[in-house]
Amino acid sequence: MTNFASDNVTAMAPEILAALAAANEGPAMPYGADPVTERVRARFNEIFETETVVYPVATGTAANVLGLSLLTPPYGAVYCHRDAHIAVDECGAPEFYTGGAKLVTLEGAQGKLTADILAAEIGGAGDVHHVQPSAISLTQATEVGTLYRPDEVAAISEVAQRHKLGLQMDGARFANAIAALGCSPAEMTWKAGVDVLAFGATKNGAMAAEAVVIFKPELAGEFGFRRKRGGHLFSKGRFLSAQLEGYLADDLWLRHARHANSLAARLGAGLSGLPGITLHHPVEANILFLRLPKAVVDGLKAAGFMFYDWANATTGHDHREIRLVTAFNSVSEDVEAFIASAASLARDAAA
Incomplete structure (x- = not known):
């Protein structure tokens, strides 16, 4: 057949399997206090050309919803495309991990939101009867395989900043977007105004590894607690990090x-x-x-x-x-x- x-049907990439085998030698401190995780965090800083705060997790759902939970209170609104993975395929996990925030789904041609669409729809700030605008989530690549250009992300970020909203990017296929557009990871994310990225690896050769990449350190203080409370802190965290290390090595x-x-x-x-x-x-x-x-x-x-x-x-x-x-x-x-x-x-x- x-x-x-x-792209979830594949086996692991041999290079990532080899990285896992290498990490399996000897003891290592648990819960991410291991040298593999330390190297991975340094590698993310290199790739994104800035200081980041990185947390490996095992699933795209965890990466998305735990990242979103940093940006919105339980009474908040998260604006996303009607076809976004968080709206269609996460079984209520965004609402659960944010404590009840509402997903506000919007139309947009070719699976994409635009700054104009968002500017016209964001509202209700300060009204006690309404969920409060809190975050925007973009899917890159989109659920239909189209791509946001950095200037489009920047225009959406301007709307987010005007309304004091956070900007999260679901990057389950982030690698495909960067490879196709030829821009740098920095240009696609923090330079364009993205606050939190769910960086995908599972669809592109890993077994079960994603990363939450936080570009604003002031947002990161709660994340460790949220990850632990949500059941996504691995005791043998080196095996998540080893997959990411193999994935990022030599631009694999x-x-x-x-x-x-x-x-x-x-x-x-x-x-x-x-x-x-x-x-x-x-x-x-x-x-x-x-x-x-x-x-x-x-x-x-x-x-x-x-x-x-x-x-x-x-x-x-x-x-x-x-x-x-x-x-x-x-x-x-x-x-x-x-x-x-x-x-x-x-x-x-x-x-």
Whole structure:
């Protein structure tokens, strides 16, 4: 089976597995007081060109919601896109870890918020009957695979600062965004006004490792307590940090992302223009959303390809919506085989 369902389906990258094995030698102090974690924190400072406060965690959910909890009180409002992972796929975890803050979901073309959208929607400050505007959360890359440019983040940050809101970035696919845009991590985050970043590694070759990167030290004082209270402080923390150390060494994280992005671009180019197949969004990272005839979808599945397939009321019975995701270890032969099968099936369906 060739699996394009998600970048979560992959095994670990060999380099990260080797880093884990190296960290497994001998004793080390627990709860992050180990030399591996110390090196990882120094590496994050290098990558982001500034002093950061970094906390490794095991899941993207923990990275997102614990970071958000620093920015909003229980009566706060967190503004995000209606398709944001925190709004659709976190099972109420943002509300739980913030003590009850409300997610205010907004529309935005191509999965993105804009400064104008936010400026028009943020309100209620000081009114005891309303949740209080507290934070904005951006997903990078977005849930549909599009990207925020640094100037777009900076414009949103200006709105956040005007209303005294924090700005959090869900960077589960942060590497894919940096690799695609060619900007520096600093330009995408703190230089553009981001306060807290959920830095992803699991989707790009790690086993279970993310990091909360805090760019304002004054925000970090509570985090250790929130992580412990939330059940995300690992006693053998070196094994989280070892994954991040292997991931960041020799720019592995960017090389992986470039590879995944390039194969997604090839899929997009090969599938665009085929009869009956519509690409919904620009292919900017490693995700594609397409509308295909049902016969093509069924034929691709019969040929051994795996992907997410959704029924959609707007497509009728003869078409389906699918998502394809490429990963750090996807191979070009599988991409070419998918394109060839889709082309043949699309021509047959059109005939």
